[in-house]
Amino acid sequence: MKRSIAILTVMLVCFTAVYAGGSGGNSSSSTSSASVPASLTADVMTVTEGGNITLDLTLDTDLEIEGATLIFDFPEDIIDTITLPEEVTADFNFDTGILSLEAPKQFGPGDVVLSLDLLLKDIVLAAGEESRDYTFSINAESKVVSQSQEYLLIGTSGTVTVTPAYVTASAALYSELTDTSGITARLYNGADSIPVAIDGITDDEIILEPFRKVLLVSGGYTLEFAGEGFVTATLPGSALTSDVVAVKGFYPGDVNADGKINFKDFNALASLIVYERTNIAGDLNRDGKVDAQDVACLLDGYQAMTEEDAV
Numbered sequence: 001m002k003r004s005i006a007i008l009t010v011m012l013v014c015f016t017a018v019y020a021g022g023s024g025g026n027s028s029s030s031t032s033s034a035s036v037p038a039s040l041t042a043d044v045m046t047v048t049e050g051g052n053i054t055l056d057l058t059l060d061t062d063l064e065i066e067g068a069t070l071i072f073d074f075p076e077d078i079i080d081t082i083t084l085p086e087e088v089t090a091d092f093n094f095d096t097g098i099l100s101l102e103a104p105k106q107f108g109p110g111d112v113v114l115s116l117d118l119l120l121k122d123i124v125l126a127a128g129e130e131s132r133d134y135t136f137s138i139n140a141e142s143k144v145v146s147q148s149q150e151y152l153l154i155g156t157s158g159t160v161t162v163t164p165a166y167v168t169a170s171a172a173l174y175s176e177l178t179d180t181s182g183i184t185a186r187l188y189n190g191a192d193s194i195p196v197a198i199d200g201i202t203d204d205e206i207i208l209e210p211f212r213k214v215l216l217v218s219g220g221y222t223l224e225f226a227g228e229g230f231v232t233a234t235l236p237g238s239a240l241t242s243d244v245v246a247v248k249g250f251y252p253g254d255v256n257a258d259g260k261i262n263f264k265d266f267n268a269l270a271s272l273i274v275y276e277r278t279n280i281a282g283d284l285n286r287d288g289k290v291d292a293q294d295v296a297c298l299l300d301g302y303q304a305m306t307e308e309d310a311v
C-alpha cells in the first residue's frame, strides 16, 4: 500500500523533504566538508502532462548510512500528488512547503535511498508550447550521517521533458456515412474559433485529429460537430475527463436545418427525391445521390434522437 499526499498549494516554490534516520541524532552542529556523491534519476526522459515520474535517489558510497536530511528542489507548480514509500511517515507543512520524512532504516551502498512517485498536473504547458524541460535537483544542504559524521550530498540533477497532453475526440454516427464533405468540427469560446481537422470515418464514428487538452481545460472551449443535414452536437470542455471523448447527438436528418428532426425534414427529403434534386443537406450518407438510403438515414437519426432524448 502506498499513500498519496495531495499538494493543494499552487505556489509551492521549493519542495523540501527532510529525511531523518533511526539511530543517532542529527543535532551535531559539526559541519564537515566530506561529501558523498548522489544521483537523483527519473525513470523517464519524457512524460506527457498528467503523467507519472518516479525519482530514485542513490548514493555512490561504501558507507553504511544511519540517517539523512534530504532536501530537494523541485519545479514549482507542476506536481499534483507525491506518493512516498510505505515505510516513510510524512508530514507536509503547507505554509512552509516542508515535508518531513522519517524512516527507521539503514541503507547501504547501491540501495535506493528514497523513491518518490510524482503525478504531474493535467496542464503544465501553455497552449502554444510544444515541450519544456524541468529539473529535479538535490539541494546542496542535503546530508547523510555515517558513524556520527555528516557528509554533504554532491548531487546530480535529473531533467525530464514534459510534452503536451492531447485529446482525441469523435462523434458517434447513427447511420452510414461514406464521406465527410460539408461536415466540420471546431473548438470555440466567446472570442475564438479553432477548426479541428477530421482524421477519418469508421463504421460508427467520425474521428478528429488530436488537439491540445489545454484548450478545453483552461480556455473555456466547447467542441462542436456541425454539418448540413445533421443536428449540431456540442460538448463543453469542462465535461472532458479523459483523453478520449465521444460526442453524441450528431444526428442525421435535419434537412431543413432547424435543429430538429421531424415530418418537415421527411417532406423536404421526399421532395428532393421526387424532383430528383441533389442537395448536400439531403444526401445524408454523402454518396452523391439523394435517394431511399438517405430516408433510411433520416429514420435512424430520428430514432436515435428520440431514444437519447428520453434518457
Ligand SMILES: [Ca+2]
Binding pocket: 253, 254, 255, 256, 257, 258, 259, 260, 261, 262, 264, 265
Ligand atoms: Ca429539421
Ligand SMILES: [Ca+2]
Binding pocket: 282, 283, 284, 285, 286, 287, 288, 289, 290, 291, 293, 294
Ligand atoms: Ca445519399
